[in-house]
Amino acid sequence: QSVLTQPPSVSGAPGQRVTISCTGSSSNIGAGYDVHWYQQFPGTAPKLLIYGNSNRPSGVPDRFSGSKSGTSASLAITGLQAEDEADYYCQSYDSSLSAVVFGGGTKLTVL
Amino acid sequence: QITLKESGPTLVKPTQTLTLTCTFSGFSLSTSGVGVGWIRQPPGKALEWLALIYWDEDKRYSPSLKSRLTITKDTSKNQVVLTMTNMDPVDTATYYCAHRRDIVGGGYFDHWGQGTLVTVSS
Numbered sequence: 206q207s208v209l210t211q212p213p214s215v216s217g218a219p220g221q222r223v224t225i226s227c228t229g230s231s232s233n234i235g236a237g238y239d240v241h242w243y244q245q246f247p248g249t250a251p252k253l254l255i256y257g258n259s260n261r262p263s264g265v266p267d268r269f270s271g272s273k274s275g276t277s278a279s280l281a282i283t284g285l286q287a288e289d290e291a292d293y294y295c296q297s298y299d300s301s302l303s304a305v306v307f308g309g310g311t312k313l314t315v316l
Numbered sequence: 317q318i319t320l321k322e323s324g325p326t327l328v329k330p331t332q333t334l335t336l337t338c339t340f341s342g343f344s345l346s347t348s349g350v351g352v353g354w355i356r357q358p359p360g361k362a363l364e365w366l367a368l369i370y371w372d373e374d375k376r377y378s379p380s381l382k383s384r385l386t387i388t389k390d391t392s393k394n395q396v397v398l399t400m401t402n403m404d405p406v407d408t409a410t411y412y413c414a415h416r417r418d419i420v421g422g423g424y425f426d427h428w429g430q431g432t433l434v435t436v437s438s
Contacts, residue, residue: 207362237421238421238422239419239421239422239424241424241425243363243425249430250412250428250429250430250431251363251412251425251428252428253424253425253426253427256417256419256424256426257419257421257424258421262426294362294363296363296424296425297422298422298423302379303376303379304365304376304378304379305353305365305368305376305378305423306365307355307362307363307364307365308362309362310362310363
């Protein structure tokens, strides 16, 4: 069971907006540690999508955005496209465990 | 341009020790603030962080696997080596190494290797 909780799956139609939540606790997200997001296509390595809660690396479309509040964070994807169909993971740091922690991952299906 | 590539055995037997090498380019592990981490992913499952090593030899390990892991670096060869002892079939996974970038609120992995699938079976 992951320290950071994500919904196993989300879906949306092309053009719609979807959000993926990442729920933590007072020893990780709630303690002020940043949340980072990764996108992973089948058979490939994860790719950094959002860092520092809401920053996009160069080359990531502005359709992707991140936010954080309290003990949770969210990844939002607007103008959903078929090519966004992938697995998405959140990552932070947990001070109680003294460990880097990942969420369980969310599979995004574009209907 | 930062690149990383994992290498090592694709098949190990239960109880054996796994040794994986991450060979990288585009950065130096002697530069202040730089780190390299290992993350694994069992088939069809989530990512799991294993270990980190920094430019100053600071080493961090997953609490649940700490007793089995050792991470080292060879700065002259631009390599990071991870060893995992007493391998078990549940350790079957794709193992990734990644460049670590630390920020005030906690670091992230901004460049990843392609991964190497390690199967544990007799």
